[in-house]
Amino acid sequence: MLGAAAQESFKCPDDFGFYPHHTSCDKYWKCDNNVAELKTCGNGLAFDASDSKYLTENCDYIHNVDCGDRTQLEPPIGTHHCPRLYGIFADENKCDVFWNCWNGEASRYQCSPGLAYDREARVCMWADQVPECKNEEVANGFACPAPGEITNSGTFSRHAHPDDCRKYYICLEGVAREYGCPIGTVFKIGDADGTGNCEDPEEVPGW
Known part of the structure; x- marks a missing residue:
C-alpha cells in the first residue's frame, strides 16, 4: 500500500x-x-x-457528492445489511425498511404505514410508486374492491385493516394505500360501505 x-x-x-x-x-x-x-x-x-x-x-x-469525472471508488467493504461501511441502504427483503450504516454498524429504520423506501430518491414514498416493492407487499396484500362492488364510493373508499384497529386502507382508483390513525384513536367503519374515520376508542362499538 x-x-x-x-x-x-x-x-x-x-x-x-x-x-x-x-x-x-x-x-x-x-x-x-x-x-x-x-x-x-x-x-x-x-x-x-x-x-x-x-x-x-x-x-x-x-x-x-457530485463526483463528476472522479469515477473511481475503493472496492466495497461490507457487513450485515451494509454493502459498504457507510451509507443508507434498502433492506433486501422488506421494501418499507432501510438501514443507515456508519462504520459498518447498521441502524434499522422503517417507513410509516403505506410507504416504502425508494432506493433512488432515498426517501419513503407511497409503496405503489416504488418499483422494487412487490405487488403483494403493497398494503400487505390488501386488494381494493372491484369497480361497482361498493355503491356510491366513486374512485375513493376507506377500509378497515384486518388485524390492526389503528390502521386502515384507502383505495384511490383501485390502488390501496395503508394509513394509520393518530395515537389514541382507532378506525371506525362508517355507515356506508367504503367509509370510516379515526375516532376515540370509546366511540367505537366493540372496543
Whole structure:
C-alpha cells in the first residue's frame, strides 16, 4: 500500500488545503506546509470538493457528492445489511425498511404505514410508486374492491385493516394505500360501505 501511494504525487497549490483526487471520488490530498498527503474517505463516503477555497475536509455519503469525472471508488467493504461501511441502504427483503450504516454498524429504520423506501430518491414514498416493492407487499396484500362492488364510493373508499384497529386502507382508483390513525384513536367503519374515520376508542362499538 505504501509503495502504491508513493507512486502518486501532487503539487500543493497553497501551503494548506484539501484537494480532490483527479480520478478517485473517495480520495483527496491534504496539504500541510506545502506537503501533500493522500487521504482516503471511509468506505462508502466520498470527498466533497464543493468548497471553492479548498479549506474544508469533508467526506460525505457518496450519493450526496457530485463526483463528476472522479469515477473511481475503493472496492466495497461490507457487513450485515451494509454493502459498504457507510451509507443508507434498502433492506433486501422488506421494501418499507432501510438501514443507515456508519462504520459498518447498521441502524434499522422503517417507513410509516403505506410507504416504502425508494432506493433512488432515498426517501419513503407511497409503496405503489416504488418499483422494487412487490405487488403483494403493497398494503400487505390488501386488494381494493372491484369497480361497482361498493355503491356510491366513486374512485375513493376507506377500509378497515384486518388485524390492526389503528390502521386502515384507502383505495384511490383501485390502488390501496395503508394509513394509520393518530395515537389514541382507532378506525371506525362508517355507515356506508367504503367509509370510516379515526375516532376515540370509546366511540367505537366493540372496543
